[in-house]
Amino acid sequence: MELSQINYEVHTLKLYEDIICQKSEDNGSGILYMCRTQCTKKTTEPSKEDLLSKGTQEGITFSIPKGDYLFVQGFLKADTQPFSKEGIPAEEMFDASNALFLEFLWRELEMIDDDIFVRLLLHEGDYIDKKTGEKKSAGTVFQLFRRTHL
Numbered sequence: 001m002e003l004s005q006i007n008y009e010v011h012t013l014k015l016y017e018d019i020i021c022q023k024s025e026d027n028g029s030g031i032l033y034m035c036r037t038q039c040t041k042k043t044t045e046p047s048k049e050d051l052l053s054k055g056t057q058e059g060i061t062f063s064i065p066k067g068d069y070l071f072v073q074g075f076l077k078a079d080t081q082p083f084s085k086e087g088i089p090a091e092e093m094f095d096a097s098n099a100l101f102l103e104f105l106w107r108e109l110e111m112i113d114d115d116i117f118v119r120l121l122l123h124e125g126d127y128i129d130k131k132t133g134e135k136k137s138a139g140t141v142f143q144l145f146r147r148t149h150l
Contacts, residue, residue, distance in 0.1 A: 006074070006092070008099035012150055013071040019064040019119070023057055026122040030143075033082075033118040034060045035089065037146070039101045040111065051097040054087030055118055064117045068150040070103055072096045076140040082120050093118065096144055104148070112147035119143040 021032035033055035039046050074096045076082060082090055089097075097116065104111055121141040 006095055008072045008074060008096045010070055010072045010099055010103035012148075013069045013145070014150065015064065015066045015069065017066050021062050021064065021119060023062055026120065028123070030119040030121045032060065032062050032064070033057055033120070035097075035116045035118055036114045037097065037101070037116055038114065041105065043101070046098065046101060048094045051094055051101060052089050052116060055083045055089055056087060064119065064145055068148050069145045070100055070109065070148055071143065071145050072100050072103075073141060073143045076142060078139045080139065082118075082140055082142060089118070090142075093142060093144065096142070100144055100146055104146070109148045109150075112149070115147065117143075117145040119145070 019029065021030045024031065034057070035055050036053040038050040038053075043050060074092050076090055076092055080090050080092070082093070100116075103109075119142070121143070
């Protein structure tokens with residue numbers, strides 16, 4: 001798998017309460033998708049499909065439960081869709097997912113399950129065009145969360 005030159009910084013995160021997200025409209029808390037990973041401690045050369053499955057909103061509760069996570073955040077340019085019509089994640093998400101996976105290995109943390117929560121924040125990159133006064137988007141912030149024990 002060929003990776004981008006972007007270095008993603010992975011963080012530990014303790015959520016003390018659930019993050020309630022939305023399905024289609026970002027009202028400030030983000031839009032939530034669920035992906036899965038097939039990567040385990042024994043994975044040596046993950047493929048893109050191993051790192052991150054197609055994104056779905058079917059059967060999810062639209063909240064990220066309180067608990068311990070490894071967390072990574074990235075940015076998609078305004079012309080980049082987070083997921084294709086078939087649910088395939090943008091390339092940047094595969095790269096971020098690989099950084100997340102490697103962090104689990106380096107820190108020797110337990111992978112609680114195969115779920116990866118994908119939160120999209122649509123308004124983090126908004127700005128006002130100084131010439132027109134029009135509100136525009138610089139892109140979408142995406143966040144990946146995977147459960148662990150810290």
